[in-house]
Amino acid sequence: MTHALPEAPGAEEDRVAAPAVRTSALAKTYPGGLSAVADLDLTVEAGEIFGLLGPNGAGKTTTIGMLTTRVVPTSGSATVRGVDVVAEPARAKQRIGVVPQTNTLDRSLDVWENLYFHGRYFGLTARASRARADDLLERFRLTGKARQRPAALSGGMAQRLMVARALLHRPAVLFLDEPTTGLDPQSRIALWDLLVELHHEGETIVITTHYMEEAERLCDRVAIMDHGRLLTVGTPAELKASVEGDRVVDLSADGDVDALAKRLRGVAGVHHADARPGGVRVWAAEVRGLLPPLLAAADTVEARVSDVGVSEPSLESVFISLTGRELRD
Amino acid sequence: MTEGAAAREAARVEAATETPGPADAAHPLAAFGGLLLRDLRVLTKERGRFLVRTVSQPLLLVFVFTYVLPSIGRDLGGVGGQGSFTDVLVPGVLAIAILIKGVQSVALPLVQEFGYTREIEDRVMAPLPVWAVALEKIASGALQGLLAAAIVVPIVALVPAEPIALDITWPALVAVLLLAPVLSSALGLVMGTFVEPDNVPLMFSVIILPVTFLGATYFPWAELSVIPWLQVALLVNPLVYIAEGFRYALTADLPHMPPVAIFGALLVATAAATWLGVHGFRRRVLG
Ligand SMILES: Nc1ncnc2c1ncn2[C@@H]1O[C@H](COP(=O)(O)OP(=O)(O)OP(=O)(O)O)[C@@H](O)[C@H]1O
Ligand SMILES: [Mg+2]
Numbered sequence: 145m146t147h148a149l150p151e152a153p154g155a156e157e158d159r160v161a162a163p164a165v166r167t168s169a170l171a172k173t174y175p176g177g178l179s180a181v182a183d184l185d186l187t188v189e190a191g192e193i194f195g196l197l198g199p200n201g202a203g204k205t206t207t208i209g210m211l212t213t214r215v216v217p218t219s220g221s222a223t224v225r226g227v228d229v230v231a232e233p234a235r236a237k238q239r240i241g242v243v244p245q246t247n248t249l250d251r252s253l254d255v256w257e258n259l260y261f262h263g264r265y266f267g268l269t270a271r272a273s274r275a276r277a278d279d280l281l282e283r284f285r286l287t288g289k290a291r292q293r294p295a296a297l298s299g300g301m302a303q304r305l306m307v308a309r310a311l312l313h314r315p316a317v318l319f320l321d322e323p324t325t326g327l328d329p330q331s332r333i334a335l336w337d338l339l340v341e342l343h344h345e346g347e348t349i350v351i352t353t354h355y356m357e358e359a360e361r362l363c364d365r366v367a368i369m370d371h372g373r374l375l376t377v378g379t380p381a382e383l384k385a386s387v388e389g390d391r392v393v394d395l396s397a398d399g400d401v402d403a404l405a406k407r408l409r410g411v412a413g414v415h416h417a418d419a420r421p422g423g424v425r426v427w428a429a430e431v432r433g434l435l436p437p438l439l440a441a442a443d444t445v446e447a448r449v450s451d452v453g454v455s456e457p458s459l460e461s462v463f464i465s466l467t468g469r470e471l472r473d
Numbered sequence: 474m475t476e477g478a479a480a481r482e483a484a485r486v487e488a489a490t491e492t493p494g495p496a497d498a499a500h501p502l503a504a505f506g507g508l509l510l511r512d513l514r515v516l517t518k519e520r521g522r523f524l525v526r527t528v529s530q531p532l533l534l535v536f537v538f539t540y541v542l543p544s545i546g547r548d549l550g551g552v553g554g555q556g557s558f559t560d561v562l563v564p565g566v567l568a569i570a571i572l573i574k575g576v577q578s579v580a581l582p583l584v585q586e587f588g589y590t591r592e593i594e595d596r597v598m599a600p601l602p603v604w605a606v607a608l609e610k611i612a613s614g615a616l617q618g619l620l621a622a623a624i625v626v627p628i629v630a631l632v633p634a635e636p637i638a639l640d641i642t643w644p645a646l647v648a649v650l651l652l653a654p655v656l657s658s659a660l661g662l663v664m665g666t667f668v669e670p671d672n673v674p675l676m677f678s679v680i681i682l683p684v685t686f687l688g689a690t691y692f693p694w695a696e697l698s699v700i701p702w703l704q705v706a707l708l709v710n711p712l713v714y715i716a717e718g719f720r721y722a723l724t725a726d727l728p729h730m731p732p733v734a735i736f737g738a739l740l741v742a743t744a745a746a747t748w749l750g751v752h753g754f755r756r757r758v759l760g
Contacts, residue, residue, distance in 0.1 A: 172760075174760070206760070209760055212598070214594060214597065214598075214758070214759065214760060215759065215760035216759050216760065233602060233603070234501055234504075234600050234601050234602050234605075235600070237598055237599070237600040237601075238600040240598075242594075242598055244591075244594050244595075246589075246590045246591055246594075247590050248590060248591060248592050248593075248594050248595040249592070249595070250511075250592065250595060250596075251585065251592065252515045252518070252582070252585075253511070253514065253515065257514065261507060261510065261511040261514070263507075264503075264506070264507030264510055264511070265504050265507040265508060265511075265599035265600070266503075266504065266507070266599070266600060267500060267503035267504065267507070267600070309595075
């Protein structure tokens with residue numbers, strides 16, 4: 145891409161000094177008393193892909209809203225590249241690109257104009273904005289749609305256009321709120337590839353998701369949230385290593401799976417066992433030597449095991465061990 | 474080097490020399506201008522619709538009341554029993570055109586922007602304070618109101634059987650042309666932010682229709698002295714001051730509300746509507 149923007153004096157300086165995002169005791173209580181986010185301390189370093197993982201209602205959108213100046217925090221503070229988002233929202237907005245959870249494309253403009261006018265909002269000259277819009281359409285394979293209305297785009301294309309728009313003014317931090325929810329698998333993978341590409345170019349990315357595969361596959365570090373609170377933060381590997389049971393064993397079974405789960409919890413080496421429709425999931429430190437006693441224990445209850453599967457620990461196991469619940473419930 | 478490797482190398486160099494960074498130099502006024510440009514672009518796309526919406530009502534009013542009726546001997550008469558009904562109607566028609574266009578051009582887009590997808594969240598990410606985004610909406614609506622007035626001028630000049638008895642007070646005309654569009658679009662912002670998006674179209678029949686009929690548009694406010702309760706009641710209608718402002722500015726020698734009252738009220742109403750609209754916009758936008 146060509147047409148770099150001149151940087152203001154000081155921009156270089158705060159890039160080096162300040163982390164991409166820092167929050168301290170950040171909290172939001174909505175009118176009516178609902179505490180959506182409480183006591184949030186986060187630091188996102190420049191250049192990383194940072195994931196906010198949590199179930200519906202965890203407070204992910206509220207957090208992104210506060211970081212992007214749209215939601216006014218009840219208390220605490222947040223900075224983006226050293227700029228306080230509450231005290232100086234206009235300056236903060238210059239440094240961030242946002243892909244919100246809903247499609248906020250400008251339906252009164254065509255695809256190309258969505259990019260062009262975004263550039264004008266951010267102070268680009270007509271010429272620079274035109275060139276940048278052309279470049280981004282090309283890069284995001286949307287050139288053929290330049291004169292269409294956003295309503296004519298598929299979900300995947302609309303999402304690409306939103307990402308292109310968010311990047312147009314070369315933000316220091318790109319925020320994406322559940323960007324792959326509702327996308328078909330192909331578009332989802334294409335978006336992942338794109339984000340990885342941006343990551344290699346040095347872009348800082350904060351992404352929310354409730355898909356643990358997404359967080360695991362994409363993120364350098366992941367923060368797990370539930371009920372507005374930060375439960376833990378670390379690299380996917382660190383988080384997985386922190387869970388008690390390293391291994392997950394899924395037993396498919398008919399009959400009394402609750403009794404089976406209860407019985408299996410008593411087997412030596414098993415940390416935890418959960419009944420679920422069609423079987424039981426077992427967490428254990430080591431799989432070797434575990435299967436014979438598991439199957440023997442199963443014989444003592446009114447349940448018949450039909451299949452056994454062993455999988456690597458996932459962020460889901462981390463979430464379950466922290467909350468006692470599954471991520472998708 | 475193969476072509477692919479060359480491209481990768483070029484990309485690497487480019488990425489290294491051009492790390493993403495904020496365009497910190499942009500001025501909030503540039504963002505304001507950018508939003509205004511966007512609105513003008515949308516306006517030019519919808520120019521046909523804009524023209525039809527702006528022209529139809531004034532044209533019908535002027536045609537029926539100042540051409541057809543006088544031609545068949547049913548002229549409603551001018552102010553204070555002198556002159557023709559053209560003198561009464563022209564200021565009213567200009568006032569209605571500005572009010573309706575000003576309100577529409579702010580309130581109707583907000584229905585979409587505050588609607589299900591909350592398109593507004595894109596507009597307010599522009600690097601300027603949220604109150605400035607609200608002011609841009611007022612500015613854009615005011616320009617469209619002014620444009621509507623300009624479109625109506627040839628209609629009221631050419632259609633009537635008997636032309637208006639013009640006696641222009643220029644400073645007053647300039648003042649009305651500055652205040653009326655701003656007041657109208659600020660009222661549009663108030664409506665667009667305090668009324669639920671789904672109910673905004675309904676508001677045009679519930680509020681705007683009575684306001685235009687009872688806005689000293691088809692009769693001079695001064696002549697309401699024979700219905701004192703109505704004369705007083707209508708003082709809450711902002712359109713009264715716009716219409717009376719035009720009355721005074723265009724036909725100063727005919728009866729009108731005292732200029733001090735007209736411009737005092739226009740100033741107060743404009744300030745109040747702007748404050749309330751900006752406040753409502755902030756409340757709607759910021760969680
Ligand atoms: N404007 C609002 N007013 C009141 N309560 C709100 C508002 N927005 C969100 N909430 C509440 O705050 C909590 C957190 O919501 P939030 O949208 O931040 O969660 P989320 O993690 O983004 O969820 P999802 O995965 O469903 O998008 C929820 O209980 C929600 O109902
Ligand atoms: Mg959300």
